[in-house]
Amino acid sequence: MKRRLYYMSLILAVLAAGSCKKLDNYDGPTETLTGNILDANTGKNVQSEVSGDNGNGTRIKLLEISWSDNPTPLYLACKEDGTYSNKRVFAATYKMSAEGAFVPMVQGDDDKSKTVEVKGGVTNVDFEVEPFLEVEWVGDPVLNADSTVSARVKITRGTKNPGFQQEITDLWLFVSPTQYCGNNNYDNRYSAHVVYSGTAGDSILGQTITLKTIGGALPSKRDWYFRIGARINYGLKQYNYNEARMIAVP
Numbered sequence: 001m002k003r004r005l006y007y008m009s010l011i012l013a014v015l016a017a018g019s020c021k022k023l024d025n026y027d028g029p030t031e032t033l034t035g036n037i038l039d040a041n042t043g044k045n046v047q048s049e050v051s052g053d054n055g056n057g058t059r060i061k062l063l064e065i066s067w068s069d070n071p072t073p074l075y076l077a078c079k080e081d082g083t084y085s086n087k088r089v090f091a092a093t094y095k096m097s098a099e100g101a102f103v104p105m106v107q108g109d110d111d112k113s114k115t116v117e118v119k120g121g122v123t124n125v126d127f128e129v130e131p132f133l134e135v136e137w138v139g140d141p142v143l144n145a146d147s148t149v150s151a152r153v154k155i156t157r158g159t160k161n162p163g164f165q166q167e168i169t170d171l172w173l174f175v176s177p178t179q180y181c182g183n184n185n186y187d188n189r190y191s192a193h194v195v196y197s198g199t200a201g202d203s204i205l206g207q208t209i210t211l212k213t214i215g216g217a218l219p220s221k222r223d224w225y226f227r228i229g230a231r232i233n234y235g236l237k238q239y240n241y242n243e244a245r246m247i248a249v250p
Helices: 002-023 200-204
Strands: 031-039 059-064 074-077 083-089 092-099 114-118 122-124 127-129 133-137 149-157 168-176 192-195 208-212 222-232 245-249
Touching: 074 083, 092 127, 114 122, 133 222, 149 168, 149 222, 168 200, 168 208, 192 208
Parallel strands: 031 122, 031 127
Antiparallel strands: 031 083, 059 074, 059 092, 092 114, 133 149, 149 208, 168 192, 168 222, 222 245
16 A cells, blocks of 8 residues: 555656646746936936845836736846846837936826837847936045045036925945945945935035045055935935046055
8 A cells, every 4th residue: 555655656746747847848038138227418327326125226127018918027227337238038028117316207197118029139228317416526536645535526406307306315425445336335434424404405506515535544555436426305215426436545
């Protein structure tokens, strides 16, 4: 009896394995999807921070509409420089939009998303957006005689839409030993943070502001990266950035 039960169990296991094989016979994702997040004001890429579980960086939202009218969203992370690239995308038709520190592409009936058929190897899709804030270097960051660093910046509105002109809440000079510099990666010993209450931060709009590293001299014989971020009191309170710049401290 025990032997008979053993053989029956073995047969069921084999059948189950065969059944699983039949269900898992679809080709894997092989399409490449790339693109840029472009500033509608300047034509340049919108600087961000690396997307992650915190959701603070720019990301691409994909809705596969080939098979469903109500698909589950998929998300692709963007790089700090405002580009994205993913080589593991299924061939399909997608409704695509970008999400980040800029005027939302989808606002009720105002839908600026794109419907794209992804197939044939590489598909490039760019998005043009209006950042909440424009963060511009004024000259290069400067290494001072005491091995601190000073940086000048100008902050302006990136959109004329009054619904996205909330007060400025924070201004940062982020400092990092790597090029991946921003709110998700910085050395708090040297990074300078300014907090504004109410509408006080709006007074810096259009002005040249000087920020200086804190904590004394930066450690020598290494490269340091600097980046300025500012944000408004809206939604996830994501930062707008300028590009990272490097200083080699001798």
